[in-house]
Amino acid sequence: MRLYTKYIKKYGVVFCVSLFFLTLEAVCDLLQPTIMSRIVDVGVAQRDLNYVLSTGGLMLGVTAIGAVAATMRNLLSTYVSQNFGAQLRSDLFKKVQSLSFENIDRFDRASLVTRLTNDVNQVQVFVNGMMRIFVKAPLTCIGGLIMATQLNPRLAVVLAVVVPIVGLFIYLNMKIGFPFFMKVQQSLDRVNGVMREYLSGVRVVKAFNRFDFEVDKFSHANEELQTKSISATRVMSIFSPAIMLTVNLGIVAVLWMGGLAAEQGDMQVGHIIAFTNYMTQILFSLMMISMVFNMFVRAKASAGRIGEVFAEENRMTWKEQGSLQGDGKGRIDFEHVSFSYEGGHGESVLKDITFSCLPGETVGIIGSTGSGKSSLVGLIPRFYDATKGTVRVDGVDVREVDPKLLREKMAIVPQKTVLFTGTVKENIRWGKDEATDEEMELAARMAQAHDFIERTPDGYQARVGQGGINFSGGQKQRLSIARALVRKPEILILDDSTSAVDVATETKIKEALREYAQGLTCLLIAQRITSVMDADKIVVLDQGELVGIGTHESLLKDCRVYQEIFQSQIGKEVQ
């Protein structure tokens, strides 16, 4: 909760003022029945018309004060909760953006998104609720008890019986109800699971004609959900009438006891009416409190999850004055680099790798899936830091440089194509904000994307993603390449980013690169030997180890792994 001190400092005062108004509001509510009882007991009983009118006026006055308080409280609480929520969300977003991948990897991506959206909302709703009803409910409850007891201590005996019973019911309701709803949630998940599987596997189901099986599976889950839901709802439906009945029985008891007392002239009728009114108020507030508990549990869990993210400390460090003023532009050196995930505690992914990419060189990296190719290039922009050994860019140890400076001079086309909602133009320009239309088009041409972009009705204004044209996988990859090229980087990293592009197009892209981007250091991860065979140098990785380095011809001669890959791709032709 220490994390929230900042917000308490900022909004604490307004928050307290709003609580003050809330209290005022509650007091006004609580005064009503008492004033009412005076009208009946004094005004009506003594047939004093003036008293009736003046007390009635007082009642309206109190109501008006209550309304003003409520309005103020509304303004203040909205101000606090909305601004607090917005700021918390913004802070969390900045935090996430500032974390290194080592930190981010500790969380599931989907869970980070949930934390930013759902969890922040939960906390915000709770803060808002606190200023609206959550504080008011206990106030009204306690206030109601005090007022009622003061009004008539004898009748308060009824309260002493009713309130604990209602409290017990509310407790049982939560205690018993919660596991029931957990079960409902589980069966619901199962129903959704069957549905989701069916939707993704629809071709397989159709191909194998397994409709009956699927319907059976679904019916089973559906049936279970129905049973669980019915029993949960039924269990819950016991409590509400039970609580109601308890309070109503209390009212009957008050009437009976009060009636007997009034008979003997010990009690005034107005008191009895007021007393029943207080009972209803107390009941309402008790039910609100049970809601508060629910909300609190949820908000607490959310606050905890948000706190976890804030608690992450960025492990990546660098020297403030560190710069890339080394020798050679775009030179990359790996010196005895080893790497493992989970802060160096995981299984080793790279083992003692040493090689250099000279400025302007094209270096291919090849190896089977899981051999460490992506991890290797991830060390260059400092997505991760090497566990052992040193990675140098322009001769400078990357750990001494601000990742921002480092990333400024390189462009990466990731394995998984990521495009953002917006137009084609916006997506390409993402690589370089100030790029001119000409630069952008040139990049698109080099990436062999210009033609298909032009063929869409809206050209460069065509929308990507939701509500836009669905480009094919290969087209998206080409857009992603264009985005990298528009940056005019010194180092270009292509992480298997032409896998969905056909060979002819890939060749054209490589030719364009050779022509326009001279002096560019290019790292090329690929599955296909044809993609890397004309590189200046090919690095062969196998289970995290560098098992070969050289040109295509030399590797064919003496690298066993490379030969195997080659064989597998050329098929039987060579035999």
Place this chain on the structure above:
Amino acid sequence: MSQQSQQPPVFPSRPGRGIGHGARGPVVKPKNFKGTLRRLWQAFDQEKRMLPLVFLIVLVDALLMLSAPYLIGKSVDAMTGGEATLGLLGVTVLALLISYILDGALTLLQGWLMAGISQRIVKNLRKSLFEKLQKLPVAFFDSRPHGELMSRLTNDIDNVSNSISQSTAQLMSGAIMIVGSLVMMLILSPILTIACMITVPLVYLLTRTIAKKTSVLFKNQQIQLGKLNGHIEETVSGIEVVKAFNHEHKATQEFDEINTELCRIGMRAQILSGFLMPIMNVINNLGFAVVAVVGGVLAVKGMITVGVIASFLSYSRQFVRPLNDLGNIFNVLQSGVAGAERVFEVLDEQEEPEDVPDAKTLSQPKGHVVFENVSFGYKPDQLILKNVSFESEAGSTTALVGPTGAGKTTVVNLLTRFYDVTSGTIYLDGKDIREYTRDSLRRSFGFVLQDTYLFSGTIKENIKYGKPDASDAEVEAAAAMANASVFINRLPKRYDTQLTENGGNLSQGQRQLLAIARVILAKPSLLILDEATSSIDTRTELHIQDALLTIMEGRTSFVIAHRLNTIRDADTIMVVDRGEIVEKGSHESLIEQQGVYHQLFFNQFKNLQASAE
């Protein structure tokens, strides 16, 4: 539930009904309210028999609740009435006691019954929705995001359930309460009734104007929230790219813009809707005060008794509460109907056409396939395949190559009737494929696709998917043939290993081997391999290639691949481009032709071959 509860919590119309069903987002209005309501009514089906009973309970309960304030008033009068009233007090209090107990019992019974009714209706809706999905053509699934369909199954049906279980009874009892309270109030004291009614138009006008304004604001807020969530989703899941391009600052800036706007709209919506509660409170209290004062005056003048004031106060509250709630109930009802509408939309989708009346069952076909002038397009003017004709002999292998989007997959989709041809005819063993039952036609095919689909369940269950009655020995034989037994035997639970959704705990290659084993076990006569090995690295591919060769033997096979080495042994290679077959022949003849295929092959292999020599 809804993410943000900006609206004030809905107070139950009477304490005790439905603790804390929170606020909901903006209401989505159904397009055809009446029509959908009528269909929903049909969906009640069997449950209609129970409804009269429920309504009877609601009615009796409402009447009981109406009598309570009257009895309270009577007992107050009995207290003030002087001598010989103790008996009267006893009678009224006893009556009150009985009516409260009855009320409790009836409420319980009603909740009990409604739980069953609404859940059964919803279960049946879900069931018919799922069964409908079985009958829909593949095109339906291809054209819709799965998330959207999922939300129809969950959120929408949830809304239907809520609206059935809550609104129906509430609407009934609310209406009875309003009318009943009004009648009772008039009987008790017409003058007080008029005094009390002063607040009604106020309440009505206020809720209407505020609700109208806030619903727009809440809608905007929801849109803004959607935008923000979209932005978060994109930037967090694509954070590699954000970071690689040094875009943290820009992303944050964009985020702040949307966030600030959300905060602004949210504040306006909140403040406006927040006014509703205190203002209603004031109006209610005003009514309370007016009744007290006027009642006091009347009582002083001896025109009414104190008991009447006491009853009146209760009635006025019973009168106003459901009035306030009606708007809310209507919202729940509306989103329920909107949900039902979206469910019905799916139920109304065009199903796969029925088999022709005298459709034949295809069993063990030889596998002779002919495409005769086949064209296909989703829209007649946008043909994806144009006038395609070819013949594949039984047991032969036909390969389809060409750029993505050329129509290769469409060819096999037509062959298996995932889609039906727009014009032309496809023959299998000399008969139009539309003359066979769709079931038996598809059963003759085995599929190995790029994205293998595995279901959550054990490995054994997954292999047996195509032949549920297979013995363990058969399963193991199939796995062995598919080169899958090696890795399966290495797993601690072997064939009983539980797979997570879509086999997430296996590698891509292992999943593919399982898919192949599944096909082997099903023993289809024809085989379709659609980019079966393209997402697997080439060394793993070698294992799979062997397995594939095993199953292709003796079966008519259609192979789609963009790695050309996988298809060079095919009997016929067809180059498809922009929906047309541009070249056709064996590998050797196509190379000799020096056409498109030659070009493709040249690109991929020439250098490799040269270096091999």
